[in-house]
Amino acid sequence: MPEKNHVDIVVAGTVAYDTIENLHGKREHVLGGSATYFAFASRLFASVGLIAVVGEDFSPEDETKLRNAGIDLSGLQKIPGKTFAWHGRYSDDLAEAYTIATHLNVLEKFEPQVPDTYQNAQILFLANLDPRHQLTVLESFHKRPRLVVADTMNFWIEHAPDDLKKVLQQIDILIINEGEARLLSGEHNIVRASRNIRKMGDFVLVIKRGGYGAILFRDDEIFALPSYPLEEVIDTTGAGDSFAGGMLGSLSYEPTRWRKALIMGNLVASFTVEEFSIEKLAAINYFNVIERYHVYRDIVRLDDY
Amino acid sequence: MPEKNHVDIVVAGTVAYDTIENLHGKREHVLGGSATYFAFASRLFASVGLIAVVGEDFSPEDETKLRNAGIDLSGLQKIPGKTFAWHGRYSDDLAEAYTIATHLNVLEKFEPQVPDTYQNAQILFLANLDPRHQLTVLESFHKRPRLVVADTMNFWIEHAPDDLKKVLQQIDILIINEGEARLLSGEHNIVRASRNIRKMGDFVLVIKRGGYGAILFRDDEIFALPSYPLEEVIDTTGAGDSFAGGMLGSLSYEPTRWRKALIMGNLVASFTVEEFSIEKLAAINYFNVIERYHVYRDIVRLDDY
Numbered sequence: 001m002p003e004k005n006h007v008d009i010v011v012a013g014t015v016a017y018d019t020i021e022n023l024h025g026k027r028e029h030v031l032g033g034s035a036t037y038f039a040f041a042s043r044l045f046a047s048v049g050l051i052a053v054v055g056e057d058f059s060p061e062d063e064t065k066l067r068n069a070g071i072d073l074s075g076l077q078k079i080p081g082k083t084f085a086w087h088g089r090y091s092d093d094l095a096e097a098y099t100i101a102t103h104l105n106v107l108e109k110f111e112p113q114v115p116d117t118y119q120n121a122q123i124l125f126l127a128n129l130d131p132r133h134q135l136t137v138l139e140s141f142h143k144r145p146r147l148v149v150a151d152t153m154n155f156w157i158e159h160a161p162d163d164l165k166k167v168l169q170q171i172d173i174l175i176i177n178e179g180e181a182r183l184l185s186g187e188h189n190i191v192r193a194s195r196n197i198r199k200m201g202d203f204v205l206v207i208k209r210g211g212y213g214a215i216l217f218r219d220d221e222i223f224a225l226p227s228y229p230l231e232e233v234i235d236t237t238g239a240g241d242s243f244a245g246g247m248l249g250s251l252s253y254e255p256t257r258w259r260k261a262l263i264m265g266n267l268v269a270s271f272t273v274e275e276f277s278i279e280k281l282a283a284i285n286y287f288n289v290i291e292r293y294h295v296y297r298d299i300v301r302l303d304d305y
Numbered sequence: 306m307p308e309k310n311h312v313d314i315v316v317a318g319t320v321a322y323d324t325i326e327n328l329h330g331k332r333e334h335v336l337g338g339s340a341t342y343f344a345f346a347s348r349l350f351a352s353v354g355l356i357a358v359v360g361e362d363f364s365p366e367d368e369t370k371l372r373n374a375g376i377d378l379s380g381l382q383k384i385p386g387k388t389f390a391w392h393g394r395y396s397d398d399l400a401e402a403y404t405i406a407t408h409l410n411v412l413e414k415f416e417p418q419v420p421d422t423y424q425n426a427q428i429l430f431l432a433n434l435d436p437r438h439q440l441t442v443l444e445s446f447h448k449r450p451r452l453v454v455a456d457t458m459n460f461w462i463e464h465a466p467d468d469l470k471k472v473l474q475q476i477d478i479l480i481i482n483e484g485e486a487r488l489l490s491g492e493h494n495i496v497r498a499s500r501n502i503r504k505m506g507d508f509v510l511v512i513k514r515g516g517y518g519a520i521l522f523r524d525d526e527i528f529a530l531p532s533y534p535l536e537e538v539i540d541t542t543g544a545g546d547s548f549a550g551g552m553l554g555s556l557s558y559e560p561t562r563w564r565k566a567l568i569m570g571n572l573v574a575s576f577t578v579e580e581f582s583i584e585k586l587a588a589i590n591y592f593n594v595i596e597r598y599h600v601y602r603d604i605v606r607l608d609d610y
Binding site: 049092093129188189190191192209210212213215222223224225226227229230232233256257259260263297299300302303304305 | 309359397398400441493496497513517518520527528529530531532535536537538561562563564565568602603604606607608610
């Protein structure tokens with residue numbers, strides 16, 4: 001699916017069909033996946049291309065959704081078989097997802113390839129994938145992108161620690177959640193966990209705390225921020241990838257503003273969780289984020305007057 | 306135990322002997338209780354008097370600890386019997402306490418009385434107690450203090466809802482934790498919970514989020530703040546009462562600086578949890594808090610430069 005323009009940001013990850021059950025209801029076979037959420041989030045700030053695989057069942061409507069959002073699909077392979085599918089049920093506080101079924105489908109045959117138009121991207125996000133795939137993608141760039149960023153999950157921490165360590169030695173930013181940070185470090189305390197993890201490479205560490213915000217560890221700097229207080233949280237699927245998308249989108253055009261980038265990640269994720277799937281995320285634009293940014297600044301400012 | 310000077314802040318609550326078990330070890334029969342923690346925290350900012358009851362077993366050493374911290378003990382009754390005792394075991398993340406034993410002891414015969422030297426206090430904190438005791442204390446003031454503040458807990462929300470409602474109709478600030486807010490409101494979402502709870506009276510609402518900071522709801526204002534990132538959390542007992550003590554201590558001399566008050570509550574609690582019992586809290590002074598305040602401001606400031 002070739003496109004012409006160069007992209008600023010590339011994400012390698014999954015495009016999935018999700019079935020989500022939670023206290024607000026059930027949605028079957030809805031568009032999901034780490035690359036999808038990341039791309040819908042980062043496209044608010046920059047041009048983004050995705051590297052992922054789908055099966056023959058991937059619907060033209062969903063492809064149109066991605067394309068209409070301005071997402072470059074040159075790196076989206078369609079191969080025989082069915083699209084990766086995940087079925088999860090959430091705890092009533094929406095903080096924990098229990099997997100009912102995972103069908104890897106075409107993901108088992110995924111051979112990530114980097115299209116020429118992605119070669120000059122300044123930012124590469126290696127979303128949660130087999131670390132070997134993350135390495136393949138990175139090695140397929142003729143010139144290393146300015147920022148190489150990775151996510152991972154408990155499964156790889158436990159089952160592919162050596163490959164994961166190779167990834168960690170090659171990245172500039174690691175974005176993971178609290179549970180992953182604890183598992184990876186063997187430390188419950190987040191400050192001590194951060195110290196252990198940062199010894200595994202030379203990267204900035206961002207730890208996501210679900211509905212409680214995030215925390216940045218960069219050189220000697222720590223930046224902690226609370227989440228945007230929402231009245232309605234419908235579905236937390238994709239919040240982490242949306243956070244990464246908003247954060248890296250913001251960094252792509254304001255490369256030195258790390259704190260602002262975390263705030264933007266935080267805010268973009270706050271939109272994602274207000275609807276199932278990418279419904280809300282697909283419906284907003286940059287100005288909606290900026291509007292919320294001003295409200296947020298007022299909510300978290302330290303001084304009373 | 307009469308004292309001469311007038312006090313700025315009065316706390317009515319418990320003085321207890323705690324036995325604490327957690328992953329860091331076990332401490333038996335250590336000084337605890339809501340009034341104790343609150344008083345040790347608020348005395349960093351203002352003069353504080355305590356209304357509580359102890360038994361004949363209450364040790365002169367512990368009385369000296371309180372007195373040496375400058376806490377006024379005119380309202381501390383010593384009556385026949387043993388001091389209220391609590392035995393708890395914490396989950397390994399120190400977020401949840403499981404009660405192994407509660408011995409009410411002298412608390413069953415507690416008849417709170419307000420000494421004359423407390424009558425002109427500007428702030429009254431009704432710590433977690435039977436709501437009827439909270440009402441008795443409040444009604445014993447000839448002149449209503451400028452700020453009447455209450456805490457409560459799940460037990461009273463479930464077993465004394467009518468008495469609790471009377472308390473809520475007479476206070477200026479309610480300081481509770483997330484779990485209590487959810488139980489009291491019947492809402493999981495904190496923003497919606499706050500709305501329900503604020504209909505129960507005309508008060509400012511502060512919701513504490515353990516290691517994740519706190520959130521203030523006041524008129525149309527929302528203020529959210531993350532906690533101070535600690536490397537070592539030893540014992541979370543008393544963190545909530547220390548938060549209230551730091552917050553109200555700060556409000557006692559800067560009455561319009563609500564945000565600063567929450568930050569101070571947050572920071573004082575961050576010291577409390579660094580040791581068992583009141584060990585750390587008793588060892589610090591106002592300048593230690595201010596020092597941490599400057600570090601904290603740097604950690605949470607929004608702008609990169």
